[in-house]
Each structure stands twice: as structure tokens, then as C-alpha cells.
Amino acid sequence: MSRPARARIDLQALQHNFSLVQQAAPDTQVMAIIKANAYGHGLVSIAQALPAAAAFGVSCLDEAIALREAGFERRIVLLEGLFAAEDVGLIGGYRLDVVIHHASQLQWLEQRPLLRPLDVWLKIDTGMHRLGFDPDRVTDIVSRLQQIPQVAAVRYMTHFSCADELDNPCTRRQIDAFNTAVAAVEGERTLANSAGILGWPAARGDWVRPGIMLYGSSPLRGRTAQSLGLRPVMTLSTKLIAINARKQGDAIGYGADWHCPADMRIGVAAIGYGDGYPRHARSGTPLRVNGRETSLVGRVSMDMISVDLDAVPDAQVGDEVILWGEGLPVDEVAEASTTIAYELLCGVGSRVQFDYTA
Numbered sequence: 001m002s003r004p005a006r007a008r009i010d011l012q013a014l015q016h017n018f019s020l021v022q023q024a025a026p027d028t029q030v031m032a033i034i035k036a037n038a039y040g041h042g043l044v045s046i047a048q049a050l051p052a053a054a055a056f057g058v059s060c061l062d063e064a065i066a067l068r069e070a071g072f073e074r075r076i077v078l079l080e081g082l083f084a085a086e087d088v089g090l091i092g093g094y095r096l097d098v099v100i101h102h103a104s105q106l107q108w109l110e111q112r113p114l115l116r117p118l119d120v121w122l123k124i125d126t127g128m129h130r131l132g133f134d135p136d137r138v139t140d141i142v143s144r145l146q147q148i149p150q151v152a153a154v155r156y157m158t159h160f161s162c163a164d165e166l167d168n169p170c171t172r173r174q175i176d177a178f179n180t181a182v183a184a185v186e187g188e189r190t191l192a193n194s195a196g197i198l199g200w201p202a203a204r205g206d207w208v209r210p211g212i213m214l215y216g217s218s219p220l221r222g223r224t225a226q227s228l229g230l231r232p233v234m235t236l237s238t239k240l241i242a243i244n245a246r247k248q249g250d251a252i253g254y255g256a257d258w259h260c261p262a263d264m265r266i267g268v269a270a271i272g273y274g275d276g277y278p279r280h281a282r283s284g285t286p287l288r289v290n291g292r293e294t295s296l297v298g299r300v301s302m303d304m305i306s307v308d309l310d311a312v313p314d315a316q317v318g319d320e321v322i323l324w325g326e327g328l329p330v331d332e333v334a335e336a337s338t339t340i341a342y343e344l345l346c347g348v349g350s351r352v353q354f355d356y357t358a
């Protein structure tokens, strides 16, 4: 038998989560954010399951080309734009939209002849201070863009730094700064990521850009995915490959830094950081075995973890262990591993077998 680590991808849950985007932002177009291999879920399969997305947001040419080569004709937006002047030809050839966030990109567009009409999304830095032009440069940049033959529509975007915190005034300031920056220009607007969609109605604009909520993780701090109606798309599982009786005081795993508090049964499950299960998950991180919640004990190895089976007396070698997903929110595992669901989902490795259920 091959390695039992599996990621089941529930495409109905994905579509359900997409419908929550549409309910929350009914009069907007949706740019589904499927960068980083659709947050680890599989770029092309996820794109195929989102027929109502008006556009896809990706982070680089490779992802965009993979979509075009898989036959997608829809709008594809390169969220970081061009990385070099040479990209101009490919962007034209593959009919991609580009985000323009820096003067160097503008120069590349000005210097290289564009062979086809190109739609541009002008990114404005309203407070995140990562990518984007200062708000007071918008009219200047727009007039330069308008002088470039073949630049067709110009749209406007910004990105929030703290939208997950509903009591943080930063987002309101970013919305106001954006609205002021684009007050004098024509064109569609987009501000909202998942947290913006669910938490900040004033941020809806003409387009919304959901990422994490599509995959069923909560974008809002202090709110569970379930309370927001989101359903998990990925269920990561494996199997028990050993069960051993251990004595009180026995040390478990590398570093021998977890000791059995009593005589107990310890399972070994075939998954580890080589599959994307987080190395820094603490003892006590929740897991499910045979439908019951139990926990990780000891350090995570490359290919294995140890599991407290005291709560699951009927567990047998070969039984399924769920690491996150159905019945166990990835957000809980992320919290116990001092990370975020984004990182866990993106990090699922190529050794894991993906199964898609429609």
C-alpha cells in the first residue's frame, strides 16, 4: 500500500463557501484568489469548480499560464504584476491582466510595445505599506497609463492589513484613503479580501477578492468558520501504522520531551512535517481518530506523529486519523501550532494524495 496521507477536497463545500461570498457582496463581481496552488488545494481543480468566478487572482505567470493551458478563458489577474520587462510579451500572449504597484513596472510597460489591449489594476497603498503607489500619485500614474497605447481599462485596488480585527480603526482609515484617492478617476474598484467581504460592508466596491474564506477557514479573528457558515474544503487524514502500550514516565519521540502521565496507548500515524503537518504543533494539538477528538503527543517527525489513544480505546492499526478538516477546523490546529490556516493549507506537500469529491 502507498502512503496513506490523503487530502480530500470537498468541491461542494467550496461552492457553498463561494455562495456565501455572493450573499455577502451581492452586487459585486468575484475574483477568486487561487494563488499558491489555490492555497494548497490544487489550482486547476479549484478553478474548474468555480464557474461563477468572474476572474481568478494568481501570484505569478506560471500559475496564470497553467490556467490558460488548462483551457480557462476567463480574466486572470497577476496580483504582483510583472517581475521583469520580459514579462510584457507573455502577459500579452496569454491575455492576462496585471496589477501595477511600482514605478519600475510602469516603465517596463512604457518601454515595451504591447501587442494586445491590456487591462491594468492600479494598486494603491492605503496603509498596509507593502505594495502600491501613494494615494496622492494616482492621477499622475493614471495619466501615464493612459498614454501607453493598448492599455485598455484601468481598475483600482487596495489591500487591507488588519481587516480581520473588526475593532481595529485601521481598515476604516484605509477605506477612506482609498475613496479619496480614486474620487477623481473613472474605473472599477476593489478593496475587500475575505475579511473585508464579511466584516466591512463599506469595502465592497465593484469586485471582491476572496481567498481564505473560499477554503473554509475563518478570516475574522474571534469568529469560528462554523459561526460564519463556512465549510472546510480540505480534510487532511492519514492512518495509524502502530499502536503501542507505554508505561507512565516513558518519553515519546525526538528530544524525549513529552512523558506519558500514566500507562497509556500511544498510536503512531503516518504523517509529518515532510507532508506539511507543522513541525511546531505542540503536544495537545487536536486530532480525530474514529470520530473522537484526541491529541498529538511529542514532537512531530518528518513522516510520523504520535497520538494519545486513551480517549479512543477501540482504535486499531489502519484506522483513520484526521489532522484537520471535517469535524476539526484547520483554524484550531493553526492556533495550537502558533501559525495561521493559510500556512497549513498552502504547505500540504506533494507526497499527500489529493482526492476530489464533487
Ligand SMILES: Cc1ncc(COP(=O)(O)O)c(C=O)c1O
Pocket (backbone or CB within 6 Å): 033, 079, 159, 192, 193, 194, 195, 209, 210, 211, 212, 213, 219
Ligand atoms: C491582493 C490580494 N487580494 C486578496 C487576497 C485574499 O486574501 P484572503 O485570503 O485573506 O481572503 C490576497 C491574499 O493574500 C491578496 O494578496
